[in-house]
Amino acid sequence: MTDKFIFRFVAGITIFVIAVVIVLNRHLIPGPATPPAFTPYLPLLNAILNGTCSVLLMVSLYYIKQGNITMHKRINILTFCLSSLFLVSYILFHYLMRNDTLYGDANGDGVLNEAERAIAGTSRKVYLAILVPHIVLAAGVLPLILLSFYRGLQMQVEKHKKLVRWTFPLWLFVTISGVIVYLMIKPYYHF
Numbered sequence: 001m002t003d004k005f006i007f008r009f010v011a012g013i014t015i016f017v018i019a020v021v022i023v024l025n026r027h028l029i030p031g032p033a034t035p036p037a038f039t040p041y042l043p044l045l046n047a048i049l050n051g052t053c054s055v056l057l058m059v060s061l062y063y064i065k066q067g068n069i070t071m072h073k074r075i076n077i078l079t080f081c082l083s084s085l086f087l088v089s090y091i092l093f094h095y096l097m098r099n100d101t102l103y104g105d106a107n108g109d110g111v112l113n114e115a116e117r118a119i120a121g122t123s124r125k126v127y128l129a130i131l132v133p134h135i136v137l138a139a140g141v142l143p144l145i146l147l148s149f150y151r152g153l154q155m156q157v158e159k160h161k162k163l164v165r166w167t168f169p170l171w172l173f174v175t176i177s178g179v180i181v182y183l184m185i186k187p188y189y190h191f
Contacts, residue, residue, distance in 0.1 A: 010146045017087065018139050024094040035096040040191035042093035043182055049086040050178035053079050057172050073152065080149050083175075101188050103127045108190030127184045134177040141170040 023029055060075040102112045104120030117124065144167040151160035 010143045014143045031096045039096045047179050047182035049082050050175045054175040138174045
């Protein structure tokens with residue numbers, strides 16, 4: 001496969017995933033009137049997958065620093081698979097849930113009134129300060145992950161190293177901040 005093909009393939013996947021997330025976030029494709037019983041468990045599953053990926057990324061770093069390429073590669077394949085499972089679960093959740101959860105919406109009516117905004121106070125600003133870069137970087141890191149993964153599997157070590165200098169910290173931030181976002185929004189889920 002040529003680099004041109006790989007770049008086009010990665011760009012296509014990235015555009016497709018971002019488009020699907022935007023369509024679901026805007027509720028342009030309506031989900032079922034009544035979500036399946038497992039739906040409320042998907043955010044917890046997503047947080048567990050993100051947390052596991054955070055740990056695995058650190059373990060992967062440990063193994064490559066030790067020169068153990070085989071374990072580094074195995075851990076990264078596992079991390080990639082779990083991140084892919086996360087993406088499927090995330091998309092499924094946003095398809096199944098018709099209502100968005102607002103940080104601070106204590107009564108679950110989908111509206112953040114002034115009293116709720118006052119109670120949430122500074123913690124809402126902290127939440128948004130974590131959420132916004134989480135979302136932006138999650139979209140931005142996807143092509144880097146795909147390219148890094150490809151370069152690593154192909155043993156294109158120098159190209160892999162150059163990409164991973166950016167990919168690793170961004171991916172780690174996204175996985176850790178994903179867990180933090182879940183823990184912060186969890187009290188406002190009304191399933």
